[in-house]
Amino acid sequence: MTTTADAPILAVENLVTSFRTGGGWHPAVRDVSFAVQHNETLAIVGESGCGKSVTALSIMGLVPPANGRIAGGHIRFAGLDLVALDDEEMRRIRGDRISMIFQEPMTSLNPVLTVGFQVAEALRYHRDMGRRESDVAALELLDQVKIPSARARFADYPHQFSGGMRQRVMIAMALACRPELLLADEPTTALDVTIQAQVLSLLAELKAAYGMAMIFITHNLGVVASIADRVAAMYAGEIVEIAPVNALFARPTHPYTELLLRSIPRVDRDMGGLSTIAGQVPAIGAMPSGCRFAPRCPLREPTCTTGDPLLVPLPGAADHLVRCRVRAPQSEAQHA
Amino acid sequence: MPDSVLTVTGLRKFFTVRRGFPRTRTVTVRALDGISFHVRDGEAFGLVGESGCGKSTAGRAGLRLIEPDAGEIDFKGENVVTASKARMRVLRRKLQIIFQDPYASLNPRRRIGKALIEPMRVHGIAADAECEERAHALLAEVGLPDDAMTRYPHEFSGGQRQRIGIARSLTLEPELLVADEPVSALDISIQSQILLLLQRLQENRKLAFIFISHDLGVVRYFCQRMAVMYLGRIVETGPIPAIFQEPLHPYTRMLRDASPVPDPQFKVIMQRIEGEVPSAVDPPSGCHFHTRCPHVMPVCRDVYPEWRQTDDERGVACHLHAR
Numbered sequence: 001m002t003t004t005a006d007a008p009i010l011a012v013e014n015l016v017t018s019f020r021t022g023g024g025w026h027p028a029v030r031d032v033s034f035a036v037q038h039n040e041t042l043a044i045v046g047e048s049g050c051g052k053s054v055t056a057l058s059i060m061g062l063v064p065p066a067n068g069r070i071a072g073g074h075i076r077f078a079g080l081d082l083v084a085l086d087d088e089e090m091r092r093i094r095g096d097r098i099s100m101i102f103q104e105p106m107t108s109l110n111p112v113l114t115v116g117f118q119v120a121e122a123l124r125y126h127r128d129m130g131r132r133e134s135d136v137a138a139l140e141l142l143d144q145v146k147i148p149s150a151r152a153r154f155a156d157y158p159h160q161f162s163g164g165m166r167q168r169v170m171i172a173m174a175l176a177c178r179p180e181l182l183l184a185d186e187p188t189t190a191l192d193v194t195i196q197a198q199v200l201s202l203l204a205e206l207k208a209a210y211g212m213a214m215i216f217i218t219h220n221l222g223v224v225a226s227i228a229d230r231v232a233a234m235y236a237g238e239i240v241e242i243a244p245v246n247a248l249f250a251r252p253t254h255p256y257t258e259l260l261l262r263s264i265p266r267v268d269r270d271m272g273g274l275s276t277i278a279g280q281v282p283a284i285g286a287m288p289s290g291c292r293f294a295p296r297c298p299l300r301e302p303t304c305t306t307g308d309p310l311l312v313p314l315p316g317a318a319d320h321l322v323r324c325r326v327r328a329p330q331s332e333a334q335h336a
Numbered sequence: 337m338p339d340s341v342l343t344v345t346g347l348r349k350f351f352t353v354r355r356g357f358p359r360t361r362t363v364t365v366r367a368l369d370g371i372s373f374h375v376r377d378g379e380a381f382g383l384v385g386e387s388g389c390g391k392s393t394a395g396r397a398g399l400r401l402i403e404p405d406a407g408e409i410d411f412k413g414e415n416v417v418t419a420s421k422a423r424m425r426v427l428r429r430k431l432q433i434i435f436q437d438p439y440a441s442l443n444p445r446r447r448i449g450k451a452l453i454e455p456m457r458v459h460g461i462a463a464d465a466e467c468e469e470r471a472h473a474l475l476a477e478v479g480l481p482d483d484a485m486t487r488y489p490h491e492f493s494g495g496q497r498q499r500i501g502i503a504r505s506l507t508l509e510p511e512l513l514v515a516d517e518p519v520s521a522l523d524i525s526i527q528s529q530i531l532l533l534l535q536r537l538q539e540n541r542k543l544a545f546i547f548i549s550h551d552l553g554v555v556r557y558f559c560q561r562m563a564v565m566y567l568g569r570i571v572e573t574g575p576i577p578a579i580f581q582e583p584l585h586p587y588t589r590m591l592r593d594a595s596p597v598p599d600p601q602f603k604v605i606m607q608r609i610e611g612e613v614p615s616a617v618d619p620p621s622g623c624h625f626h627t628r629c630p631h632v633m634p635v636c637r638d639v640y641p642e643w644r645q646t647d648d649e650r651g652v653a654c655h656l657h658a659r
Contacts, residue, residue, distance in 0.1 A: 047523035148611035162612050192386035192550065194628075195613070197594040197606035219523065222553075222596025226603040245600045263528035265557030267595040268602065270577055274557065276532060277525035280493055 008035035009180050009213045010059070015073035017051075017058045019284065026284045027071065028054045030237045033311075036181065041207060041214040043228035043245075045221060049281050051237040052217045056183045059215070060100055061090040078180065096126040099174040103186040105166035109158040115169050116142070116154035122176040141172040145202060164195035168202065178210055185217045200227050221264060225249060230319075233257045236282055236292040239311060243320040253314060253322045256293050291325065299326045340374035341544045342398065342512055347371050347407035349390075349397050366616050367393040369568035370407070375512065380538060380545040382555035382562030382576070384591070388615055389565040391548045395514040398546060399431045400424070411512070429459055432510035436517035438501030442489040448475075448500055449485035455507045474503040478533060495526035502533065506541075514546045519554060531558060552595045556580055561649075564588045567616045567624040574650040584652040587625050623655065631656055 017029040029051040036042045044052045057063050058070055061082060075082040077098065082090065099122075102108050110118060120138035123129045129137065135154075142150035145168040158166055167187060174182055184203065188196040204227060207214050216227055224231055225245065232242040233254065241254040252258040262275035279296045282288055288295050290305035297304065304325055311323040312330060322328035349368040354360045367390045375381040383391040397404045400416050409416035411427060419427055435441050442451060452471040456462055462470065475484050478499040489497060498518060505513055515534065519527040535558065537543055549555050555562055556576055563573040564587060572585040583589040596604045610628060614620050620627045626636040635655050644658065645651040 047525060146609040164613070165611065168609075192613075193552075193594040193596075193604075194386065194590055194606065195610075196596075197604040198609045201605050201607055202609060220596060221524070221598040222604075225598050225600045226596050226605075228600075249598060249600050260524055261598055263524050264598055265528075265531070265551075265553040266597050267553040267556055267580065267592060268597045268599075271557055274528040274531060276528045278529075280495065280526065281523075 006037075008037050009078060010215075011035040011074075011076040012055070012059070013074040013076065015055065015058060015075065016071040017054050017063055018069055018071040019054075020067045022285055024285065025069075025071070026287075028068075028237055028284055029058065032073075032234075032237075032239055034232055034239065034242060036213045036215060038180070038213055039208070039211045041204075041216055041227055041229045043216045043218060043224040043231045044234060045218055045224050045231060046234035047219060047281060049236075049284070050234040052234050053185055055234075056100065056185050056215065056217055059181075059183060060094060060098065061085070061087075062094075092126070095122050095174075095179075096177040097179055098181045098183065099177070099179040100183040100185065101167070101170045101174045101187045103189050105163070105170040106158060108170060109166060111158055114155045114157055115161065119169065119172045119176060122173060126177050138172070138176070141176055142169070144175075144206065145169070145172045147172075162195075163191055164199060167191060167195075167199055171199075171203065171206070175206060175210065178212075180212055182207070182212055182214045183217070184214060186219070187216075188223060189218070189220070196223070203227065221261060233260070236287060237284075238292060238323060239321075240293065240323045241321065242311070243317075247317065247320050251320070253320070253327050254293075254324050255297050255299050255327065259298075291323075299324075301326055340376050341412055342546075343374040343408075343410040344394075344398050345372045345408045345410075347394065347397055347409070348405045349393055349402065350405055363617050366568045366619060368397060368404070368407075369616075369619075371563075371565070371568075371570045373563050373570060373573060375544050375546055376561075378538070378542045378544055379561065380547050380559040382559035383546060383548045383565060384550065384552060384555050384562055385565035386550060386591075388567075390568040390616065391550075391565050392516055394565065395433070395516050395546050395548050399433060399514055401433065425459070429461075429508040430511045431514070432505040432508065432512070433514040433516065434498075434501050434505050434518045436520050438497045439489060439494075442497070442500065442504075444489050447486055447488060451489075451500070452485075452504055452507055455504065459508055461508065470507070474506055477506070477537075478503045479529075493526075495522055495529060498522065498526075498530050499533065502530075502537070506537070510543070512544045512546070514548070516548045517550070518547075520549065520551065527554075534558065552580070552591060553597075564591065567614065567619045569624065569653065571625065571654065572650075572652045578650070584646065584650065584657055585625075585654050586629050586631050586656070590628070590630075623653075 013033050015029055015032040016027050018025040018027045032055055046052045059075055070083050116138050119141055120134035123134040123137050139150055147153055188199050228245045230244050231248045232239045235256050241257045252261050259275050259277050265271055277296050291309050294300050294304040309323050309325045310330055311321045312328050314320045314322055314328055347368050348370050351365040351367055352362055354362050383394055385391045396402045449471055453467045456467040480499050519530050547559050559576055561575045563570045566587050572588045580592055583592055594604055614627055622638045623636040623641050626632045633655055641653045641655045643651055643653045
């Protein structure tokens, strides 16, 4: 539990996670590296199939073994390499020191068990608490996630809760053991905007209260702007840009990030016109050589399709990294 | 309304559903509780609101795809509600719909060409050869390759399928399109492609739209006017962008302020956490919104606020704006 103040709680290094499709293994996540500090929220943003959820599943050790595997890299968490742990060791960490919430709470909650029982379960499993003790703690958790009259609702079943309340129950379950790291995979995507705003506020509040680190996965750049301290934008299995939230929105530098930001119709202002990104995301088995965004990129140069671009810091901004030959000169990498 | 293509007055639709276990009971969902709006020639009219507010039912009942319980629908001077079956067939050509998930509305075993040509045949629009020609033209118009004609729905991505759905809705040369969350299932980069396509069609074909969406940003971008729905009723209508700049109804304001924008200077924060949000099964007394309203007054709990037209363009149902 004890780590020095500035050491990251999680460091993902050169992660490669592959899936078997059409007879061959193809990386869904390729050479992904990032770190998350205590009390920091890192948002991973990208479109469907960019590898953001696979990154989270890799950290949780939940890559489906039938057709997926971590093919390379390290996931360092509080001095451990999660990639090297066996199932039993991973099970002790999961739900205790690292936990996760998902998009659709109804599919993650057991419909035939009461809400109170499910929140208390992690405490009985990881903390060896008895029934009475864990129930008291679970009730306190339900209060913390602001379930109204939690005592009366303790023995209710998930179907008796609204979508927003179910998601808060999921959050209570995830936070039961006071994890050091919370992974949230599109936790507000299925919710109405007013409920989404409430859940985002609650998550930010609890994160600060617990001092935990959070990885928040979403496709919604508006949500990113609301919750993140830092942002990693992913495209086709790679991080193309990673920066503090203000820097990313003020100075989106990878052509993909920049175009994406200009493709969002905004509620707070009139858009002259929307940008679009021509074409579509390449299939996992048919990645272009060189820069994976090159076929859709308006700034494409002949060199873009030859070698893989590196994720390098921008001149004068060590914490703003971009994977683009045109916008982030690669010679910087050699000097760095 | 002389310049309006579709005028809906007092539209009502209640559903009865059986729910509960082990003892089921019959409940009434007041999906549409008397709504009125009109869509002008060549205009995109937005219907916004959160899930369960009745916006999809409004779109479908407005085209008489589901029979309304009460109310009137006028399409260019013709009464749609009382139209005969034969007359309805003609009206259907003018009134078409695009869905959120076009895959669900495409026959997986039928080639795209056939899906496009069939409606033209059914309505006897043109001879076979001409139908085929028109189908090719439609594919080009929505930005799909010509060989799509001979391919099956599963061979296309989500964005391409939405283009197919749009092409098919255009086969009968409609004058009004209901677009029910047409871009909600799409990634951002694809969403903007489809929005631009719809915008081009609106301009080139002088199409009118009823554009149903929960995404206020998309509605602000695409529509000229909009109505905000809450639990089966319209609570505010107004032109865009005025309705965003100065919302009259507290619910419109709440929706706007809760919609995240891609700018870290404007974080969406909502400290007040709600429990159960009321539903159209059992809407609260008085103003349905009073249980969530930051400006609630005693009168709001007992009396549903009367509709008030604040000027030619804007109207609101809220006691704060009562005369």
